[in-house]
Amino acid sequence: MKIIIIGAGIGGLTTAIALKQRGFEVEIFEAAPAFKKAGSGINLALNAMQVYKKLGLYDQILEAGSYTNAMIITDEKLQPLSVIDMKPFEGKFGVKSVAIHRATLHQILLDQLADVPLHLNKKVKDVKQSEAGIEVAFGDGTMQQASVLIAADGIHSAVRKSIFDNTTIRAAKQICWRGITKIELPPNYQTELHEPWGKGKRFGFVAIAENEYYWYALANYKEDYRKEFEQVDLAKFYSDFNPLVSQIIKSTPPQNILTNELLDLKPIQRWYQKNICLLGDSAHATTPNLGQGACQAIESALVLADCLAKHKEAEKAFGEFQSIRMKKAIEVVQTSWRVGKIAHLENGLLIKIRNFVLKNTPAKIANKQSERIFEIDKVVVPQ
Numbered sequence: 484m485k486i487i488i489i490g491a492g493i494g495g496l497t498t499a500i501a502l503k504q505r506g507f508e509v510e511i512f513e514a515a516p517a518f519k520k521a522g523s524g525i526n527l528a529l530n531a532m533q534v535y536k537k538l539g540l541y542d543q544i545l546e547a548g549s550y551t552n553a554m555i556i557t558d559e560k561l562q563p564l565s566v567i568d569m570k571p572f573e574g575k576f577g578v579k580s581v582a583i584h585r586a587t588l589h590q591i592l593l594d595q596l597a598d599v600p601l602h603l604n605k606k607v608k609d610v611k612q613s614e615a616g617i618e619v620a621f622g623d624g625t626m627q628q629a630s631v632l633i634a635a636d637g638i639h640s641a642v643r644k645s646i647f648d649n650t651t652i653r654a655a656k657q658i659c660w661r662g663i664t665k666i667e668l669p670p671n672y673q674t675e676l677h678e679p680w681g682k683g684k685r686f687g688f689v690a691i692a693e694n695e696y697y698w699y700a701l702a703n704y705k706e707d708y709r710k711e712f713e714q715v716d717l718a719k720f721y722s723d724f725n726p727l728v729s730q731i732i733k734s735t736p737p738q739n740i741l742t743n744e745l746l747d748l749k750p751i752q753r754w755y756q757k758n759i760c761l762l763g764d765s766a767h768a769t770t771p772n773l774g775q776g777a778c779q780a781i782e783s784a785l786v787l788a789d790c791l792a793k794h795k796e797a798e799k800a801f802g803e804f805q806s807i808r809m810k811k812a813i814e815v816v817q818t819s820w821r822v823g824k825i826a827h828l829e830n831g832l833l834i835k836i837r838n839f840v841l842k843n844t845p846a847k848i849a850n851k852q853s854e855r856i857f858e859i860d861k862v863v864v865p866q
């Protein structure tokens with residue numbers, strides 16, 4: 484079976500690797516004319532790392548990134564409110580959590596696909612499906628026939644728009660800045676992710692290499708984030724946080740800071756239509772408050788490849804894929820949305836209550852949710 488994949492992001496490339504390893508012929512079409520060395524990092528939680536272990540990429544990714552052994556939510560002065568110690572989970576799941584430069588991860592994935600045709604500058608405009616098969620129309624006027632198509636073309640998926648009406652992108656009304664900087668910080672920061680929550684804004688930072696940190700900063704906006712933050716001096720904006728935060732921001736070349744707004748896809752009830760299936764952000768884009776968007780895409784990639792290997796008919800495989808993956812992916816989307824709202828409270832009293840609850844919630848309860856996320860969805864293969 485030959486499979487066309489639209490989109491060469493983390494989801495599309497991981498799917499291509501899993502399919503290739505299962506003996507499928509794969510061809511990838513990507514809109515971008517070249518891959519950018521975007522200045523941001525990514526956290527690969529234990530669920531993603533279990534998938535990469537199964538795909539034989541675990542050691543390479545661990546080596547190229549930086550090991551994270553704790554995730555700590557703090558108040559704005561970096562006083563801990565909630566600590567997730569990763570070590571017991573590492574024992575249970577047999578992998579470690581890693582933070583890595585996105586471009587490094589992308590290159591590791593691309594290296595696995597050197598023998599797979601990957602066409603750049605191929606932006607899908609429209610997809611039509613008929614009894615005769617699938618016809619993909621690109622922006623450059625060319626066409627591609629396919630019998631099976633996986634759409635890993637991100638939150639604004641053109642394929643999704645071609646096959647489903649009325650899907651909704653939601654704006655969380657939060658702006659996000661991201662950067663990478665080389666800076667020497669006290670040793671505990673080398674292995675711990677810290678996320679200080681303030682009043683209507685928060686900050687996060689984690690090492691991606693020795694003395695190299697990926698950071699992200701988020702703040703509420705009202706109507707138009709571009710206008711409201713056009714003149715922002717970020718270091719000053721975070722000057723009510725522990726001074727380390729402004730220090731990290733100041734050490735980052737301003738031209739390397741990325742700015743986005745946070746969006747997600749309101750959960751949809753169906754991810755496939757005959758022989759076309761959505762994967763990753765095109766199916767279940769989430770706000771990044773649990774650091775799970777790519778991890779969920781990676782989990783979906785392996786399950787989808789296993790379903791295709793199990794069933795001869797693509798439509799059957801897509802049906803099983805959806806029934807295995809949809810529940811958890813939607814849970815992540817909805818939980819992340821709620822966490823984003825709680826993290827960005829603006830009312831002083833509610834913030835005090837939030838911080839009290841976070842500080843006094845038994846680790847057992849917080850760990851239960853993490854465990855559910857770290858446990859990967861699997862396909863049952865008949866013996």
Ligand SMILES: Cc1cc2nc3c(=O)[nH]c(=O)nc-3n(C[C@H](O)[C@H](O)[C@H](O)COP(=O)(O)OP(=O)(O)OC[C@H]3O[C@@H](n4cnc5c(N)ncnc54)[C@H](O)[C@@H]3O)c2cc1C
Pocket residue numbers: 489490491492493494495512513514515524525526527605606607608635636637638639640641642659661699743745762763764765768769771774775776777778779780
């Ligand atoms: C601020 C922020 C921080 C995040 N942090 C984390 C984190 O720490 N951990 C985590 O797991 N996730 C994180 N995420 C989420 C993560 O980035 C995404 O979930 C993940 O990249 C989705 O991968 P994807 O391959 O499905 O989609 P994408 O990465 O969006 O890739 C889609 C690909 O398709 C291409 N494409 C788009 N349209 C077309 C078209 N019409 N034709 C052809 N090609 C097309 C694009 O160019 C792109 O290469 C974060 C997201 C944000 C916004």
